[in-house]
Amino acid sequence: MRQISPLFLILIVFTCNTNREFTTAQKRSIVESVYASVVIQPDSLxxxxxxxxxxxxxxxxxxxxxxxxxxxxxxxxNNTPKLNAENSKLAYNLAVKNYKGSSAILNSIKDEIAAAELQCQNDSINYFRQANLWKQNIGSKTQYDSQKLKYQLSKNTLNLLKSKLTQTENELRTAVEQTQNTYKSTLSTSKDFTxxxxxxxxxxxxxxxxxxxxxxxxxxxxxGSASNFIIEMLVDEVDIVKITLGQKVLMHLDAYGEKVFEAQASKIYPKKDERNQTFLVEAVFSNPPKKLYPGLSGEANIIIAKNENALTIPKSFLVNNNQVLTDNGLISVELGLENMEYVEIVSGLDESTTIYNKTE
CATH class of the missing domain: 2.40.50.100 (RNA polymerase II/Efflux pump adaptor protein, barrel-sandwich hybrid domain)
Incomplete structure (x- = not known):
């Protein structure tokens, strides 16, 4: 079997590569950023x-x-709360009148107690007089028992009236408190209509x-706020882990054409919007324009990192995400920052090595 000369293989590689676009790594400033859509909103809206x-x-x-x-x-x-408030006020006034008024229920019970006290006092006198006579064997046992019974009944009646007074007083006081609370509640409800x-x-x-x-x-x-505005940015879920507070934001607003505004990331909302698979990030203007309106839209780039003297190659020259094609074939490289056009080469390639585009 005939063997192919190594010189011939190199010649084939060289011949093929000369038909491809080629370049070398170059030093340049590179900025990596994350794209976000922008909407302007008043603060605390x-x-x-x-x-x-x-x-x-x-x-x-x-x-x-x-x-x-x-x-x-x-x-x-809504007239219902107003009517409820008026009815509650009437009920409250009636409860207060029953509790403290001149014709209050308590006064009638107190009159009954006064009469019962007089009756009890009179029955007490008659009972003890009859008891003394009975000790002296004067009078009959029937008279003594009768006076004793009347005295006990009058005492019981007096005690029952006093208990009734206490119970009624508690009930009326509770009624006043309940109707007062109801009245306050209806007043509060009526305020809900403003x-x-x-x-x-x-x-x-x-x-x-x-x-x-x-x-x-x-x-x-x-x-919302009349003077302070915030920038609402929607960031794709694949990029959200790159965002930190304080990062610089460069932004275009459709209303201001090509003018660039600077801002800083101020808040990252942790909940993902499942509808569009994005996270909400807020930023504040470093120097806001004179006129802003809610709903103004635009685009922003959140600066992730920057290297002023990075060794870079065009992203189109990458093969398999981390390799480049050279005269010696494919070699692996370590990547750093990247943007839409260029990617930083951290190691594996120098400025003297020619690399070729992967497409013919």
């Missing part, structure tokens, strides 16, 4: 809901208007007009 149902009576503010914390912004109509702002800020949206039905499931207003 929230939607105001009603905790009761009814009809919107009036919006007390306008869209774009400034509001203060606890300022009334929306009023809702919606207030939770913060100093701006009204960005009002979703209902006067006369429309209000439910507890629909927002009525959108309120």
């Amino acid at each position: 929230y939607e105001a809901y009603s905790i009761v149902s009814g009809i919107l009576d009036q919006n007390l503010v306008e869209e774009g208007g400034l509001v203060k914390r606890n300022q009334k912004i929306i009023e809702i109509i 919606i207030k702002s939770n913060m100093d800020g701006k009204v960005y949206a009002l979703y209902k007009e006067p006369g429309e039905i209000v439910s507890t499931r629909e927002p009525l207003a959108s309120i």
Whole structure:
């Protein structure tokens, strides 16, 4: 069998490689970043809901208007709580009148006790007089027993009336407390029909007009900071582990064309959005533009790392993710930073070695 000369093999490799695109590793600045879509939102933005149902009576503010914390912004109509509050107040007033009024139930019981005390006192005198006579063998046993029975009955009656007074007093006091609590509760419920702002800020949206039905499931207003805005970025789940707080963000907003804005990552939300397989990351402007509106969109690159003097090759020259094609065949290299065009070579290749594109 005829053997092929090693010189001939080198000539074949050389001949094939000369037909390919080739280059050498070069020193350049390389920046690795993570892409994210951007939406601008006011800081502390929230939607105001009603905790009761009814009809919107009036919006007390306008869209774009400034509001203060606890300022009334929306009023809702529902007569049921108002009627309940009035009925509760009537019940409370009646309970107070029964407990403390001049015609209170307690006064009648006290009158009965006063009469019973007089009767008991009189029966006591008659009983002890009859007892003394009986000791002297004066009078009959029947008279003595009769006076003794009357005295015991009057004492029992007096004790029962005193117990009745205590029990009735406790019941009336409890009734006053219960009706007072009910009245306070209905007053609190009636306040639920007035919606207030939770913060100093701006009204960005009002979703209902006067006369429309209000439910507890629909927002009525959108309120947020009037001056501070945050950058909401959606980061793909494969990149989220690269993100840390404080990383630099370079961003374009569609409303401002090619102008680049700088920001810093300020918050990473740990829950993944299963619908689009992304994580929410917030950033704050280093120098925000003069005008911002909720919903402005754009694109951002979160800077992961940067090397000013990195040995790099075009990413298109990589083979099998970690190899390059040279005159000596495929060799393995250790990779570092990378971006859309270039990848850093940490080891395995120098500037003198020619590498070839993997495609002919």
